[in-house]
Amino acid sequence: MSPASAKLEQLVHIIPLGYEIDRVVAPFHELKAHRVYLISMDDLSKYDKPAEHKLTSRQHEYDQRNCELLEAKGIDVILFRIDMFDIIKVMETVSRIIVKEKKDGNRVYVNMSACGKIPCVGATLAAMIHNVRLYYVRANRYSANEEEQEEHGLSICEEVRIWQLENFRFALPDETSLLLLNHLVKDEQELSCDDLIRFLYENEVDGFEEKYWELGFEKRRKIQTNYLMKLQNRYLNKLEDAGYIKRRKVGRNTLVKLTETGKYVAAVSGIDEV
Numbered sequence: 338m339s340p341a342s343a344k345l346e347q348l349v350h351i352i353p354l355g356y357e358i359d360r361v362v363a364p365f366h367e368l369k370a371h372r373v374y375l376i377s378m379d380d381l382s383k384y385d386k387p388a389e390h391k392l393t394s395r396q397h398e399y400d401q402r403n404c405e406l407l408e409a410k411g412i413d414v415i416l417f418r419i420d421m422f423d424i425i426k427v428m429e430t431v432s433r434i435i436v437k438e439k440k441d442g443n444r445v446y447v448n449m450s451a452c453g454k455i456p457c458v459g460a461t462l463a464a465m466i467h468n469v470r471l472y473y474v475r476a477n478r479y480s481a482n483e484e485e486q487e488e489h490g491l492s493i494c495e496e497v498r499i500w501q502l503e504n505f506r507f508a509l510p511d512e513t514s515l516l517l518l519n520h521l522v523k524d525e526q527e528l529s530c531d532d533l534i535r536f537l538y539e540n541e542v543d544g545f546e547e548k549y550w551e552l553g554f555e556k557r558r559k560i561q562t563n564y565l566m567k568l569q570n571r572y573l574n575k576l577e578d579a580g581y582i583k584r585r586k587v588g589r590n591t592l593v594k595l596t597e598t599g600k601y602v603a604a605v606s607g608i609d610e611v
Contacts, residue, residue, distance in 0.1 A: 371412070417430055516536075530565055573593065580596060583596055
């Protein structure tokens with residue numbers, strides 16, 4: 338591929354969104370962006386009180402206003418609506434976007450200052466774990482009345498002041514271990530080691546290439562024993578030591594279940610549906 342045809346790096350910003358406008362738009366008075374992902378609150382049936390629907394409806398007005406202002410600057414805007422009170426969903430959404438954009442060779446930024454506390458924590462953890470640029474937009478003051486809030490959001494930025502936050506480094510498990518965690522999340526039940534081995538076979542994981550369950554007894558038992566040892570030694574022992582899974586014996590079978598900590602790690606892995 339010639340230099341002229343090589344894909345150029347794009348600048349991508351991820352912004353979980355609350356009742357803010359200036360803290361979303363102000364950075365782009367100075368910074369360039371090709372694409373912005375806005376992550377906002379969905380109108381969900383579990384929040385069915387009239388006051389909750391009213392708050393969500395108002396949030397959608399801020400969504401629309403920010404989309405218009407960003408698009409007026411020539412920035413592509415992609416809007417995700419999720420449960421912003423579910424930190425795991427926030428981490429999952431932000432992480433998947435980061436992983437996708439980094440895989441495409443793009444530079445990713447996360448603005449953690451335009452949303453509430455729960456999505457702020459989720460976005461911050463996702464940004465740090467995936468080692469992308471995390472920033473906070475400083476406001477000069479807060480809106481004093483409804484008119485100011487309609488124009489600026491809760492915060493007013495009279496100048497562009499951005500704090501770049503330093504990342505802590507977090508070590509995620511290896512790729513196959515993350516696949517296993519995401520599979521356990523998706524199934525939501527205890528799974529046997531045989532279930533997990535079949536999953537590794539279906540995902541073409543190195544060392545699990547044979548359908549031993551279709552072989553004769555002697556060969557099946559030999560390969561099954563070998564695969565069980567690989568599964569335990571390569572993956573499950575480390576995942577249990579880290580507190581991400583729990584194992585229990587039921588007769589001759591070992592059942593594996595995800596812990597609450599494991600759910601967080603699966604969410605922040607950035608792995609799409611498995």
